[in-house]
Amino acid sequence: xxxxxxxxxxxxxxSSNIVLAxxxxxxxxxxxxxxxxxxxxxxxxxxxxxxxxxxVAPATITVPPAxxxxxxxxxxxxxxxxxxxxxxxxxxxxIAISSFADVPGGTFSGTPLNGWSDHARxxxxxxxxxxGYSFPAGTVVLQGVNLSSEVVVNSGWLVxxxxxxxxxxxxxxxxxDGGAALYSELSAFNxxxxxxxxxxxxxxxxxxxxxxxxxxxxxxxxxxISESWIAVDPGNTGDHVDGIQTWGGQSGxxxxxxxxxxxxxxxxxxxxxxxxxxxxxxNASTGYNKIVIENNYIVIGKGGGIGLHAPMNVPTMNMKxxxxxxxxxxGYDPDYTPAIYRxxxxxxxxxxxxxxxxNRWSDGEHANKFLLPDNSTGITDKxxxxx
Numbered sequence: 001x002x003x004x005x006x007x008x009x010x011x012x013x014x015s016s017n018i019v020l021a022x023x024x025x026x027x028x029x030x031x032x033x034x035x036x037x038x039x040x041x042x043x044x045x046x047x048x049x050x051x052x053x054x055x056v057a058p059a060t061i062t063v064p065p066a067x068x069x070x071x072x073x074x075x076x077x078x079x080x081x082x083x084x085x086x087x088x089x090x091x092x093x094x095i096a097i098s099s100f101a102d103v104p105g106g107t108f109s110g111t112p113l114n115g116w117s118d119h120a121r122x123x124x125x126x127x128x129x130x131x132g133y134s135f136p137a138g139t140v141v142l143q144g145v146n147l148s149s150e151v152v153v154n155s156g157w158l159v160x161x162x163x164x165x166x167x168x169x170x171x172x173x174x175x176x177d178g179g180a181a182l183y184s185e186l187s188a189f190n191x192x193x194x195x196x197x198x199x200x201x202x203x204x205x206x207x208x209x210x211x212x213x214x215x216x217x218x219x220x221x222x223x224x225i226s227e228s229w230i231a232v233d234p235g236n237t238g239d240h241v242d243g244i245q246t247w248g249g250q251s252g253x254x255x256x257x258x259x260x261x262x263x264x265x266x267x268x269x270x271x272x273x274x275x276x277x278x279x280x281x282x283n284a285s286t287g288y289n290k291i292v293i294e295n296n297y298i299v300i301g302k303g304g305g306i307g308l309h310a311p312m313n314v315p316t317m318n319m320k321x322x323x324x325x326x327x328x329x330x331g332y333d334p335d336y337t338p339a340i341y342r343x344x345x346x347x348x349x350x351x352x353x354x355x356x357x358x359n360r361w362s363d364g365e366h367a368n369k370f371l372l373p374d375n376s377t378g379i380t381d382k383x384x385x386x387x
Contacts, residue, residue: 083259085229092144095161103142105165123157124137135180136157138157139159146164151165152170153179160184161184167189173197175200192217193221195249200220203218213241215230216242221252225258227257230260232260235269243260248276249283266303288314288316307340312344325362330364337377356387359371
C-alpha cells in the first residue's frame with residue numbers, strides 16, 4: 001500500500017512524557033571543526049548523484065540570522081550538502097573514537113552521574129567551542145562512552161560526544177539550559193515541548209549516526225539537526241516510523257545537510273523521513289515559524305515512505321525549503337511519488353516569508369528537474385520567488 005498520500009494522522013501518538021524542548025542561546029559566534037578516519041559499513045549504499053557539490057572553506061557565523069531561523073549551523077568546512085556525507089564522517093568514527101567505556105544512564109540534573117567521573121569533564125569559565133558550537137561554563141561533556149540506558153536531561157547543559165546511547169532533553173519551560181549530541185551513534189534523540197510544560201533552551205544533534213532509527217519526538221523550539229546520517233528500519237505491525245518527527249506549534253527548527261533514508265523494504269509502517277505534522281497546539285499555536293529545511297539528501301529507496309511531509313493546513317511563516325535533493329526510484333510517475341507529501345493545503349511559499357527553491361531529483365531519468373510542493377516534477381522552479 002502506498003501510504004504517502006494518507007492523512008498526517010496516520011502516524012501513532014506517543015506518551016506525553018516523551019517530548020523535549022529547547023530555547024535559543026543567541027549572540028554566540030560559531031566556528032568550524034573537522035572529521036575522522038574510521039570506516040564503517042553504511043546502512044544502505046549511497047546512490048549516485050547527478051553532479052558533485054563542491055565543499056567550501058571553514059567560516060564563522062554569528063546567530064541569529066534573519067528571517068527564516070532563530071538557530072543556525074556553523075559552516076563545517078568539509079561539506080555543504082547531505083549528499084557529501086559518508087559513514088566515516090559521522091558518529092564516533094568521525095572523530096576517530098573506536099573504543100567505549102560502559103557507563104550508566106539515568107537522570108541528569110547538571111552534574112556528572114555516578115560512574116561517569118573518568119569520562120566526563122566540566123567546561124570552565126566563559127564559553128567553549130566544541131565542533132563549531134559554543135557551550136557555557138558548567139556544561140558537562142561526556143565522551144567515549146557506551147550508555148547502558150537513556151539519559152534524561154532535566155536541568156543543566158550536557159554534551160554527549162563520540163559516544164553511543166540515547167538522549168531525552170526534558171528541561172522545564174523557561175530553562176536557560178539545553179543539550180547536544182555530537183559525533184555520536186544514537187538509538188534516540190528526543191526533545192519535550194511546550195504542550196507538556198517543557199522547553200530546553202537549545203537542542204543540537206550534529207554529525208550523529210542513526211543506523212536503525214530516527215528522531216521520533218522533536219517537539220520543542222530551537223532545535224538544530226545537522227550533518228547527520230539517519231537511516232530508519234521498517235517498524236513492527238501497527239507502528240508508524242519516522243526519520244525526524246515534529247508536533248506543530250514550533251519555531252526555530254534547522255534541519256540541514258543531513259542524509260535521511262529508509263532501510264529495507266516497505267511494510268506499511270514507514271511514515272515520513274522529515275515529518276512535520278500538525279498534531280495539536282503548543283503555546284496556542286498549531287503552526288510553524290522560522291524553519292529551515294536545507295541541503296538535505298533524501299533516499300526513499302524500497303522503503304516507500306514519504307520523503308518530506310511539510311506543514312499542511314496550519315499557519316506557516318518564515319519557512320525556507322531549499323537545496324534539498326531526492327534520489328530517484330525507478331517505476332514512479334514523476335508527478336506522483338513519495339518524495340513529498342501531497343495534501344490539499346500546503347504552505348503558501350510565495351508569501352508570509354516562506355520560500356521554496358532549488359529542490360531537485362539528484363539522479364535518474366529526471367535528474368536536476370525540480371520537485372515542487374504539490375509533489376509534481378517540473379522543468380522550471382515555478383514556486384521560487386527568491387530564498
